[in-house]
Amino acid sequence: MSRAAVPGLPSRHPIGEQLPALYADxxxxxxxxxGLDTVLAPVFTTLDNLPSYFDPRLAPADFLAWLASxxxxxxxxxxxxxxxxxxxxRAVELHxxxxxxxxxxxxxxxxxxVSADVSGDGAAVWSRTxxxxxxxxxxxxxxxxxxxxxxPGAVPEVDxxxxxxxxxxxxxxxxxxxxxILPGPPATEGS
Numbered sequence: 001m002s003r004a005a006v007p008g009l010p011s012r013h014p015i016g017e018q019l020p021a022l023y024a025d026x027x028x029x030x031x032x033x034x035g036l037d038t039v040l041a042p043v044f045t046t047l048d049n050l051p052s053y054f055d056p057r058l059a060p061a062d063f064l065a066w067l068a069s070x071x072x073x074x075x076x077x078x079x080x081x082x083x084x085x086x087x088x089x090r091a092v093e094l095h096x097x098x099x100x101x102x103x104x105x106x107x108x109x110x111x112x113x114v115s116a117d118v119s120g121d122g123a124a125v126w127s128r129t130x131x132x133x134x135x136x137x138x139x140x141x142x143x144x145x146x147x148x149x150x151x152p153g154a155v156p157e158v159d160x161x162x163x164x165x166x167x168x169x170x171x172x173x174x175x176x177x178x179x180x181i182l183p184g185p186p187a188t189e190g191s
Contacts (some may be wrong), residue, residue: 011037012044056088099172107170114158118147142175147182
């Protein structure tokens with residue numbers, strides 16, 4: 001979609017009607033201003049609907065990439081439009097959780113439509129007492145286990161390359177993240 005000249009789009013504010021009475025019957029002045037109305041009508045329509053352009057659920061599809069860049073949201077032109085809208089709408093929330101287990105699980109669910117479980121802490125350490133040194137970090141990794149989601153709109157299988165690429169971009173740089181692709185939900189402990 002383009003917000004350029006839209007054939008047949010009427011102007012809500014025709015310039016010819018706003019000219020002094022001297023030009024009301026002037027054929028050249030009316031044709032000239034009608035040409036300007038054709039150019040300005042999409043501009044006025046866009047400005048009249050400006051709040052809709054800032055709502056990712058209402059914005060034109062070709063506007064989503066620009067809107068995603070404003071909020072630092074993920075956007076891929078190959079994704080379905082509904083997914084692109086949801087990714088932009090939830091960008092701020094996902095940024096709030098970036099670098100956490102919850103953020104990784106939510107991003108995998110939203111972007112790839114898969115279920116995930118994240119375990120391990122990447123050898124993060126801290127001290128409960130102010131002014132003391134934390135215990136030395138053990139060599140640790142973050143294990144991301146991913147499986148196809150069930151239910152309506154579920155993906156039949158997991159694209160391992162896309163999962164690894166997304167995990168690589170979302171895992172904190174100081175952690176080692178390992179990805180396992182499972183055929184279904186992992187068995188619970190003690191089962």
